[in-house]
Amino acid sequence: MNQRPTPNKERRNRTFEEIQREKELENQKQEVKKKKKGSPPKLPVLFPRLRLKRSVQYALVAAFFLILLGVVNRYRSGQICKELNITFISDNKDAFLSKSEIEKMIEEGYESKVVGVNMGSINLKKMEVILKGSPYISDAQVSKSFGGKLNISVKLREPVARIMNSDGTSIYLDKDGIKFPTANRHSSNVPLIRGALYENLAPRDSFHCELVKNAMPVIKYIDSDKFWNSQISEIYITQSNELIFYPQIGNIFIEFGEPKRIKEKFEDMKRFYDQVIKEVGWNKYKGFSVKFKGQVVAKKI
Numbered sequence: 470m471n472q473r474p475t476p477n478k479e480r481r482n483r484t485f486e487e488i489q490r491e492k493e494l495e496n497q498k499q500e501v502k503k504k505k506k507g508s509p510p511k512l513p514v515l516f517p518r519l520r521l522k523r524s525v526q527y528a529l530v531a532a533f534f535l536i537l538l539g540v541v542n543r544y545r546s547g548q549i550c551k552e553l554n555i556t557f558i559s560d561n562k563d564a565f566l567s568k569s570e571i572e573k574m575i576e577e578g579y580e581s582k583v584v585g586v587n588m589g590s591i592n593l594k595k596m597e598v599i600l601k602g603s604p605y606i607s608d609a610q611v612s613k614s615f616g617g618k619l620n621i622s623v624k625l626r627e628p629v630a631r632i633m634n635s636d637g638t639s640i641y642l643d644k645d646g647i648k649f650p651t652a653n654r655h656s657s658n659v660p661l662i663r664g665a666l667y668e669n670l671a672p673r674d675s676f677h678c679e680l681v682k683n684a685m686p687v688i689k690y691i692d693s694d695k696f697w698n699s700q701i702s703e704i705y706i707t708q709s710n711e712l713i714f715y716p717q718i719g720n721i722f723i724e725f726g727e728p729k730r731i732k733e734k735f736e737d738m739k740r741f742y743d744q745v746i747k748e749v750g751w752n753k754y755k756g757f758s759v760k761f762k763g764q765v766v767a768k769k770i
Contacts, residue, residue, distance in 0.1 A: 553621060558625075578595075604673060631661050
């Protein structure tokens with residue numbers, strides 16, 4: 470009776486060619502697995518009956534989106550402007566300008582109303598130039614959206630001080646050193662700068678008064694510090710380029726001296742506030758000085 474050969478015997482009886490074929494098949498399977506793991510995601514087949522290069526497929530997708538964008542733009546251009554959506558980007562909100570004043574400014578620049586005209590006829594760049602022409606506006610962005618809406622984003626100037634000229638006129642000053650006029654409808658709560666000063670309103674982006682220019686780092690420091698911004702109401706600049714502060718509360722003055730060692734002097738002022746004024750009150754001193762390095766000199770009444 471013939472016995473069936475065991476698996477081990479079968480393996481031993483395989484020819485050399487059979488073993489080689491098995492190894493080749495195994496290697497092919499491993500290669501297929503590696504390709505599947507490292508292969509990039511397949512693009513959707515836009516044209517199933519055509520075999521296109523990947524670069525051609527990308528170009529077709531890009532062309533499709535450009536055509537779609539053109540259709541959208543033509544649709545917007547054919548709409549009628551129904552609304553001006555005005556947004557203020559400023560901590561002061563609409564302190565110096567109201568939305569109705571913005572609308573009036575645009576109408577005067579265009580010499581007609583914008584609401585009711587074709588959206589395609591509205592020149593966005595021209596409108597931005599009109600708005601930036603206002604001394605109260607530092608930046609403006611205009612865009613169109615669906616539904617006939619014109620989006621207008623306005624950034625108002627934020628004053629850090631008010632300069633009182635010797636002749637009684639005054640102007641505001643923002644943190645970038647740009648000058649702009651005061652407004653009848655609003656008065657900002659910022660330090661008043663006095664002295665033998667005179668600063669013309671124009672040009673808006675430059676100083677003629679050297680005393681104000683030199684004091685600008687101190688003015689910016691006060692504006693950036695919540696405590697001193699709430700404490701100091703007036704800055705007097707002497708002809709020798711020294712600063713004297715007058716706080717909101719109390720009949721007291723602070724001799725700051727020249728606009729040097731700014732942070733160090735404010736730290737000395739804060740220590741005097743915390744260690745002396747809080748203990749004895751405002752009525753014991755008529756003023757104190759931090760103009761000398763390393764010391765605070767108090768002047769009693």
